[in-house]
Amino acid sequence: DIQMTQSPxxxxxxxxxxxxxxxxxxxxxxxxxxxxxxxxxxxPKLLIYKASSLESGVPSRFSGSGSGTEFTLTISSLQxxxxxxxxxxxxxxxxxxxxxxxxEIK
Amino acid sequence: xxxxxxxxxxxxxxxxxxSLTCTVSGGxxxxxxxxxxxxxxxxxxxLEWIGYIYYSGSTYYNPSLKSxxxxxxxxxxxxxxxxxxxxxxxxxxxxxCARDQGGGDPDAFDIWGQGxxxxxxx
Numbered sequence: 001d002i003q004m005t006q007s008p009x010x011x012x013x014x015x016x017x018x019x020x021x022x023x024x025x026x027x028x029x030x031x032x033x034x035x036x037x038x039x040x041x042x043x044p045k046l047l048i049y050k051a052s053s054l055e056s057g058v059p060s061r062f063s064g065s066g067s068g069t070e071f072t073l074t075i076s077s078l079q080x081x082x083x084x085x086x087x088x089x090x091x092x093x094x095x096x097x098x099x100x101x102x103x104e105i106k
Numbered sequence: 107x108x109x110x111x112x113x114x115x116x117x118x119x120x121x122x123x124x125s126l127t128c129t130v131s132g133g134x135x136x137x138x139x140x141x142x143x144x145x146x147x148x149x150x151x152x153l154e155w156i157g158y159i160y161y162s163g164s165t166y167y168n169p170s171l172k173s174x175x176x177x178x179x180x181x182x183x184x185x186x187x188x189x190x191x192x193x194x195x196x197x198x199x200x201x202x203c204a205r206d207q208g209g210g211d212p213d214a215f216d217i218w219g220q221g222x223x224x225x226x227x228x
Contacts, residue, residue: 001169034214034215036215042220042221043202043204043218043219043220043221044153044202044215044218045218046214046215046216049207049213049214049216050214055216087152087153089153089214089215091206091212091213091214094155094166094168094212095143095145095155095212096155097152097153097154097155098152099152100152100153
């Protein structure tokens with residue numbers, strides 16, 4: 001099965017910062033990658049699908065890139081509402097999630 | 107718009123079977139084109155996909171749970187269900203139902219239920 005590894009596990013940043021989270025797949029998944037945001041006590045929310053497509057209603061400060069085995073999620077200018085945990089997920093071969101990246105306020 | 111709602115017991119005894127139902131509103135499971143999944147999240151941990159069902163009844167399960175999982179669909183009630191047998195404390199988690207984007211092959215999950223906490227304890 002395909003393993004997904006995110007880095008960093010925790011990221012401290014300030015409002016207005018540009019941040020990048022990386023996700024690596026143990027084998028090529030083409031562009032079959034999604035990014036989710038999860039806040040405490042809530043279900044995950046889809047942000048990005050097919051590696052770089054922005055889900056409807058998601059602010060344009062979120063962007064995704066990559067293909068094959070290396071992917072990134074970038075938030076161009078952090079807003080207070082963005083402090084949450086982010087997960088990548090492959091759906092090339094069924095579904096596997098990364099372990100998550102907690103984005104906290106510096 | 108489509109909404110999902112999980113329901114079922116919040117407490118299950120070890121060795122028993124965990125049973126949850128996901129009720130779909132705002133759309134019909136039988137309209138086709140979507141994969142309906144169960145996903146769980148252990149306390150303070152990441153997400154684990156359990157399995158999915160297509161409206162036709164075809165299923166696929168996570169190999170790590172396959173021997174204990176059954177997912178079924180009741181199109182007349184617009185519901186799909188999860189049964190996980192022989193549970194242990196390691197099955198304590200928040201259980202989510204989710205729907206994929208419906209692109210043909212299994213896709214990213216764009217609709218999620220709110221989740222339900224299930225504790226396995228005697």
